Amino acid sequence: MVGPHQLVFRVEKTIHLSNSEERLYISPPLVVSFNTQLINQVNFRLPRLENEREANHFDAAPRLELLDGDATPIPVKLDILAITSTAKTIDYEVEVERYNKSAKRASLPQFATMMADDSTLLSGVSELDAIPPQSQVLTEQRLKYWFKLADPQTRNTFLQWAPEKQPSS
Template sequence: MTLKRVLLKPITLCVLLGLSSSAFANVVINIPSEVDVLAANGQEAEIEGGLFSSTKSLTLPDGENQIVFRYNPVFKQGNDQTTVTTDAIITKFTASDTELNFDLPKYRNADLARDFDRNPNWKLVDENGNTIEVKQDKLLKPGVQLGRNYDQESVAYNKTGGVAAIAPATAAVATTATVEASAAAPQMPANSQYKTTEEQMLHYWYEKADKETKQRFLQSIIQAK
């Protein structure tokens, strides 16, 4: 069986992106349900896992990264639930080839949780239990908070040189390796057999994969028919 005449399907592109991500990006942040990651490296955060998924994560390249997040703990009060929405935190850190988890304070009730804005005592912990050094600040905006553009706000923050600011070169790195994968693929000549860049990338990464990955890839296409 060959891949040359297989039609591109959504699952095909998902596998392609998975291959490119694993090839380039080596820092994975697991995101608990009470955390909203709002931006990463001056761009919209590309969260893996659906809205109602029990497991969500963000894949970033090795080195210095910046994320914007908000802590939203939920508390039961009788038959009702109360969600405490904190200020947006902008933070930078440096890590490579690791999996990170949020270590967040545990509050007994909503009133106590509101202290997070005054004392944002949280950590990023790697897979070995080591605390990653972070620099953090508030990403504040006066007035109405609806419809905020956190990626643009973080870019503007970086220009101020704040404690959690990153250099423009760092901010230009994609939150996943999709852009890098596109650049790595050979340029498509005018008379190419491929109809789109996505199709070309699919063939490119297929040839890069090992035998077992190719077999799983082809099986996923067969099952999708």
């Protein structure tokens, strides 16, 4: 899919300790943002993570490369996703939305509005004379909301498509 992308992931790898033992290394959650304009394949290249020193270095300053199918680097923004929740299970969707609203290195503010808050959509006065069923008002307001967020090309495509799809009375 073409356009901006954002992934949250952890790196898990068995590393060697100095006493010839091994342990499972698990990185903090990382958020990576990138754009796939004219790209059809994305490959991750992580730095070497074989021992405690390399794992500690990765924790302090995580890095990775994204490469397309021709091994050409893809520009990437990488950050640690600081978890604020104290719950036993982490709701990554909530954490990423919070992160995207914070204007951090890898945040994508346009992704923070993916789940529109219905209370703000319903707070406006409807321009319709008759009061339609609540679901109809909500649907119309959501359409207007997403239409305003769309780029001009997407708006034009929608305006060409909509008249063709009018429901039969």
